[in-house]
Structures are given as C-alpha cells and as structure tokens.
Amino acid sequence: MALLPRRQRRDVAQELRALLTDESADRDVEAVLASFGHPAEVAARYGPPVTLIDPVDTRRFLSLGIGGALLIHFGAFLGEIIKPVRDFQGAADAAWPVVFAWLGLLFVGFALRAWHRRRRPVRWSPGRARNEHVNRAGRIAALVFYAAGTAVLLDPPAAVRTVGLPQPAIDALTYHERFLDVRGPVMFALLLTLLVGEAVAIWRPWPVTQLVHGAVTCAVLTWLIGSGPIFVTQAADQTFKEITALIILVSLVDLAVRLRRTHAAHALRH
Known part of the structure; x- marks a missing residue:
C-alpha cells in the first residue's frame, strides 16, 4: 500500500485483504504471497508507475546519451590532435564532466517531456509523407x-x-x-x-x-x-x-x- 497514491490505498487494501484471505483459506499463506508477486509488481497492476522517462522515449534517450558521450570524447581528442603538444589522457579526463552534464540535461529534458505529456495529452493525427523530390x-x-x-x-x-x-x-x-x-x-x-x-x-x-x-x-x-x-x-x-x-x-x-x-x-x- 505504501507504493500506491494515498487516494487508492483504502480501496485497494480492502480488495487485497479479501482476495488474499480467500486464496489462503486452504493453502499455505507464504505460498500464496510468493505466488501473488512482489509488492512493487502488485502495485504496478493498480495503475501506471511514476516514471521520469517514458518507455517510449527510452531508446531515443539511450541513443542521444551514448552518441553524445562518444561525440564529446571525439571532440576532446580532436582538440588535442590540432595542438602541437598532445595529452589525450588529460582530454579524456576533462571530457567526463561534460558527458555527465550532457546526460543530466538529457534526463531533465526527457523528464519534463514525460510530465508535459501526462499533464496535457496531445491528440495525434498522421502528417504528410516526407517529400522525396530532389531540390x-x-x-x-x-x-x-x-x-x-x-x-x-x-x-x-x-x-x-x-x-x-x-x-x-x-x-x-x-x-x-x-x-x-x-x-x-x-x-x-x-x-x-x-x-x-x-x-x-x-x-x-x-x-x-x-x-x-x-x-x-x-x-x-x-x-x-x-x-x-x-x-x-x-x-x-x-x-x-x-x-x-x-x-x-x-x-x-x-x-x-x-x-x-x-x-x-x-x-x-x-
């Protein structure tokens, strides 16, 4: 119940108490609870869990995160290549704070996007197909x-x-x-x-x-x-x-x- 919003706890508690009582009438209580599932899984059945990054955005988040990290490191190494004296280890060390800052910005951006999507759902309609005509x-x-x-x-x-x-x-x-x-x-x-x-x-x-x-x-x-x-x-x-x-x-x-x-x-x- 602690994993659910407060407004749901009383009704769900009554439902679960009745359900588990009936199932454990002729079975071992621990076996009934083990088969019922982990509390987090049970809580997820009664509503969508709170997510900071929507599942639909996970692939894009990973692509941008990994791609950005690689590009930042490549840019750091490229900056050392054009210098007369090169220190690639120092460039890699200096790139990591930028990578973490990039991941943080991505996380905040996708979290705000997920929050806005839940607060104001947008009615989707299919757009025009991409024009393949050569300009x-x-x-x-x-x-x-x-x-x-x-x-x-x-x-x-x-x-x-x-x-x-x-x-x-x-x-x-x-x-x-x-x-x-x-x-x-x-x-x-x-x-x-x-x-x-x-x-x-x-x-x-x-x-x-x-x-x-x-x-x-x-x-x-x-x-x-x-x-x-x-x-x-x-x-x-x-x-x-x-x-x-x-x-x-x-x-x-x-x-x-x-x-x-x-x-x-x-x-x-x-």
Whole structure:
C-alpha cells in the first residue's frame, strides 16, 4: 500500500485483504504471497508507475546519451590532435564532466517531456509523407558553393591576393611543404569526389553512397589535421585546424541524423 497514491490505498487494501484471505483459506499463506508477486509488481497492476522517462522515449534517450558521450570524447581528442603538444589522457579526463552534464540535461529534458505529456495529452493525427523530390535548385547552389571553396583551397594565396589583403596574409596562407607531399593531393582528390557526388545528386541522390562518402571524409579530415602542419604560419595553421575540427563534429551529427532517416525509410519500404 505504501507504493500506491494515498487516494487508492483504502480501496485497494480492502480488495487485497479479501482476495488474499480467500486464496489462503486452504493453502499455505507464504505460498500464496510468493505466488501473488512482489509488492512493487502488485502495485504496478493498480495503475501506471511514476516514471521520469517514458518507455517510449527510452531508446531515443539511450541513443542521444551514448552518441553524445562518444561525440564529446571525439571532440576532446580532436582538440588535442590540432595542438602541437598532445595529452589525450588529460582530454579524456576533462571530457567526463561534460558527458555527465550532457546526460543530466538529457534526463531533465526527457523528464519534463514525460510530465508535459501526462499533464496535457496531445491528440495525434498522421502528417504528410516526407517529400522525396530532389531540390535541384538547392543542390546546384551547394555545388556552386563547394566549387568556390575548392577553388580557394587549391591556391589560398591567390584567393587572398584577389580580395586585396596585404602580403603578410598571403604569406600566412601558404601551404607547408610537408602538407603538399601527400596530404595535399589526398585532400584535393577528396574535394573532387565531393563535387562529382553533388553533381550526380542533382538528378539522382544515392543516400547510402553519400553516407559512406561522408564517413570517409570525416576520417580523412581527421588524418589531415592530425598528421602535421598545413600552413607555414602557426596562427593560420591552428585556426584552419580548429575550423576543420568543428566541421568534422557537425558532419558527424549530420551523418547520424541521415543514417537514422535512411534506416527508417528502408524499414518502411520493406
């Protein structure tokens, strides 16, 4: 009875007292109680238990919690990769408080969602199916943007010179010789495949291929910024690596969302 709301205790107690008395009339009392179930299980039969996270949200909570923890640690390691002196153990130790803060925010958010759902139930109605039409104008705009960015990355000093920046800025954005040996050609090849993929997607997108390409891109970019200097000056090199690290983190989140949508669409078709 202690596990039930006060307003239910008297009526449920009378019902259980009568039920257990009848069942134990010709049986051992301990056997009757053992077969009846644990008090918590019995209490759950008389109404939904108080839950902070609804069962329907458990899978999403676990996905966001585990995914966020992995992403936070990856971001911490990525921050160490772009530093001249690396301390991965220190980065992992510093990431754990952020992980616990993330889990706490998730817990509070889902608990508030469950409370609001019980207080104000929403009448659900099916929405429109997702439009699978290719937005060609958006694809073309993205292709132009990627092409312009690739042109800038092919020769940053020339791009800086075009906009009229002073000579120190031109010198700062000169690629390091070590970068041009191997990593530079790999990066330019990756950018070329990105342009080709965006051009093909204007007419026919390939979700699985794009997901694989996105994962490979994140891996290659991580290798690029972690294998030595990219620009000759430390300030430009550090800034470029920080921006690239942010792009990698955002790309990983986008990959996770697209993977979930692709999996859901595949499950619907089959």
